[in-house]
Amino acid sequence: MRHTLPRLVDALFLLWLVATLTFLLIRLAPGDPASLLVSPTASVAQIAAQRAVFGLDGSLLEQYGRWLGALLRGDLGTSLALSRPVSSVIVEALPLSLLLGGVSLALSVIAGVGVGGWQARRVGATSDTITTVITTALYAAPSFWLALALLVIATSGPAVFGAPAWMRLPAFGVHTPAATLSGWPAIVDVARHAVLPVLVLTLTGAAAIARYARSAIAEAWRAPHVRAAVARGLPSRALRRRYVVRNAIAPIVVLVGLALPGVVAGSVFVEQVFAWPGLGRTMLQAIASRDYPVVLGLTVLYASVVIAANLVADVVAQSLDPRRRPA
Amino acid sequence: MITPPRDARVRAGIWLLGFLIVGAVVGPWIAPGDPVSINDVMGTRLKPPFATGERGAIHVLGTDAFGRDVLGRVWIAARLSLAVGVAGSLLAGALGVLLGALGGWVGGVVDRVLLAIGDAMLAIPRLVLLLVIAALWGPGLPTVVTVLALTGWMGVARLVRADVLGVRIQPYVEAATALGVPSSRLLVRHVLPNALGAAVVAITLGVGNAILLESGLSFLGLGIQPPAPSWGNMIAGGREWLLIAPWIALAPGIALVLTVIACTLIGDGLTRGGPASVDERARS
Numbered sequence: 001m002r003h004t005l006p007r008l009v010d011a012l013f014l015l016w017l018v019a020t021l022t023f024l025l026i027r028l029a030p031g032d033p034a035s036l037l038v039s040p041t042a043s044v045a046q047i048a049a050q051r052a053v054f055g056l057d058g059s060l061l062e063q064y065g066r067w068l069g070a071l072l073r074g075d076l077g078t079s080l081a082l083s084r085p086v087s088s089v090i091v092e093a094l095p096l097s098l099l100l101g102g103v104s105l106a107l108s109v110i111a112g113v114g115v116g117g118w119q120a121r122r123v124g125a126t127s128d129t130i131t132t133v134i135t136t137a138l139y140a141a142p143s144f145w146l147a148l149a150l151l152v153i154a155t156s157g158p159a160v161f162g163a164p165a166w167m168r169l170p171a172f173g174v175h176t177p178a179a180t181l182s183g184w185p186a187i188v189d190v191a192r193h194a195v196l197p198v199l200v201l202t203l204t205g206a207a208a209i210a211r212y213a214r215s216a217i218a219e220a221w222r223a224p225h226v227r228a229a230v231a232r233g234l235p236s237r238a239l240r241r242r243y244v245v246r247n248a249i250a251p252i253v254v255l256v257g258l259a260l261p262g263v264v265a266g267s268v269f270v271e272q273v274f275a276w277p278g279l280g281r282t283m284l285q286a287i288a289s290r291d292y293p294v295v296l297g298l299t300v301l302y303a304s305v306v307i308a309a310n311l312v313a314d315v316v317a318q319s320l321d322p323r324r325r326p327a
Numbered sequence: 328m329i330t331p332p333r334d335a336r337v338r339a340g341i342w343l344l345g346f347l348i349v350g351a352v353v354g355p356w357i358a359p360g361d362p363v364s365i366n367d368v369m370g371t372r373l374k375p376p377f378a379t380g381e382r383g384a385i386h387v388l389g390t391d392a393f394g395r396d397v398l399g400r401v402w403i404a405a406r407l408s409l410a411v412g413v414a415g416s417l418l419a420g421a422l423g424v425l426l427g428a429l430g431g432w433v434g435g436v437v438d439r440v441l442l443a444i445g446d447a448m449l450a451i452p453r454l455v456l457l458l459v460i461a462a463l464w465g466p467g468l469p470t471v472v473t474v475l476a477l478t479g480w481m482g483v484a485r486l487v488r489a490d491v492l493g494v495r496i497q498p499y500v501e502a503a504t505a506l507g508v509p510s511s512r513l514l515v516r517h518v519l520p521n522a523l524g525a526a527v528v529a530i531t532l533g534v535g536n537a538i539l540l541e542s543g544l545s546f547l548g549l550g551i552q553p554p555a556p557s558w559g560n561m562i563a564g565g566r567e568w569l570l571i572a573p574w575i576a577l578a579p580g581i582a583l584v585l586t587v588i589a590c591t592l593i594g595d596g597l598t599r600g601g602p603a604s605v606d607e608r609a610r611s
Binding site: 013014015017018021022025026029136137139140141142144145146148149151152155156268269272283284287288290295298299302303306307310 | 443444446447448450451452454455456458459460462463464535539542543546547549559562565566569570573576577580583584586587588591592
């Protein structure tokens with residue numbers, strides 16, 4: 001805790017800076033949201049009234065003060081395009097994004113560390129080289145393209161090979177349209193819709209983690225104390241658990257924290273391709289309709305998630321590895 | 328001074344990138360038909376890969392919904408995508424070197440402000456930042472390059488700043504100071520050349536990343552605008568034909584994957600021990 005408090009203060013300062021920069025970025029952009037959102041025949045007075053409704057009147061500093069004050073009270077403002085509070089827009093989309101992001105992040109870590117650890121025991125072997133080629137290709141593939149490729153395979157693949165109908169996975173949305181399911185069948189329905197987007201996010205996420213885990217774990221195996229333990233004849237399971245994992249886990253924890261923006265970015269594309277109405281898709285729609293309060297609110301939300309994740313990853317890594325603690 | 332790189336990954340990456348660059352230069356010339364303009368749409372559209380077109384020419388990757396040769400368009404798009412990637416990464420790198428050197432050399436308040444702004448910008452996922460700026464300032468080629476530079480300088484700036492701080496306490500810098508070399512000349516002639524190693528690697532790695540981001544923006548309609556072909560907007564354009572003619576959307580993606588693999592291989596090889604610093608790899 002002694003080491004955590006100053007970091008917490010730093011993180012809050014960073015969050016304020018992010019909020020301020022985002023506010024400036026959006027407000028200094030060309031174009032006036034008030035004149036964009038009134039009818040073309042509106043008079044100057046009507047535009048001015050609209051501006052007041054949106055909180056766009058007064059100097060930039062006044063607007064900033066009002067916005068920051070509201071933000072501190074937890075008020076993100078009202079969506080211009082949807083005419084409801086930004087927080088309710090976010091609350092509606094958040095669980096869907098958490099479902100995709102959470103499941104795929106967990107699977108990515110398990111698969112990535114598993115594959116990386118498996119490779120670390122056979123660095124230089126043919127199986128390692130082949131796996132590296134695969135992970136590098138997946139890491140290089142843009143998620144939207146991977147999503148489209150999987151979509152082709154999942155929709156026309158089973159049909160071509162005469163697979164049963166239940167293997168044809170739905171490619172759009174969260175629920176089957178017009179289906180009145182409840183209870184268990186409804187959950188299965190959502191899960192089936194989630195398979196393809198989760199698969200895309202997991203493949204790219206796991207590839208990135210595996211590439212890093214491979215070198216981190218291989219390095220841990222090469223450490224002198226591990227080699228000494230090998231020479232002493234310790235069984236390999238005890239070696240792995242007590243010597244290697246303990247040394248390799250801290251960098252991997254930090255990596256997972258750093259991988260989070262990637263999950264966010266990936267989910268923007270994946271949600272777009274699979275018509276999954278989560279935060280990423282909400283963001284794209286808000287940008288398209290110039291819905292400034294939603295864009296601002298979501299950017300601040302994204303940044304706070306990233307800052308919090310880095311903070312947590314650092315603190316966890318420090319508690320796992322005393323060498324990381326500041327002197 | 329130039330010796331062939333010993334690392335097999337760097338060699339493989341350079342060969343792959345070289346192949347793509349040659350393809351971008353000569354590919355559009357040898358493609359059957361005109362890959363840009365539209366001719367006999369009904370007769371030539373949606374031909375599958377290896378179909379024979381007019382005058383016996385073979386469409387290796389088929390044709391798109393307007394009868395244009397997909398491979399020819401992939402090569403034309405390669406020109407734009409590669410150029411945008413290199414320009415975006417170089418500009419970001421230049422900005423990073425400038426701001427990093429400024430912070431590390433001047434120190435004090437300037438350094439702390441630059442560090443804080445860099446940290447704040449790193450906290451916003453880069454894609455979100457790109458989307459917001461590109462959308463607000465209007466999509467298009469100049470916006471994409473500018474935005475890539477504005478959102479990509481932080482990593483390089485950190486590296487250069489750290490190296491400048493390390494180099495400025497070297498005895499030869501002290502000696503030059505004692506000889507009365509002016510501060511600006513000291514920075515440019517003695518400090519910077521010795522503080523750019525890591526930055527050059529980061530900029531190289533940044534090319535693949537910039538190409539990916541450009542394709543993403545173009546896919547979402549916020550980057551390169553059709554009819555100018557970029558890999559991203561070709562994939563977006565092929566989306567409606569995905570189930571009838573999947574090659575239209577999949578072919579540019581394969582070119583994209585090969586390009587990013589080439590950049591990743593070169594970057595991995597240059598940083599030796601495998602994946603580069605974690606900061607550079609969190610692609611966002």
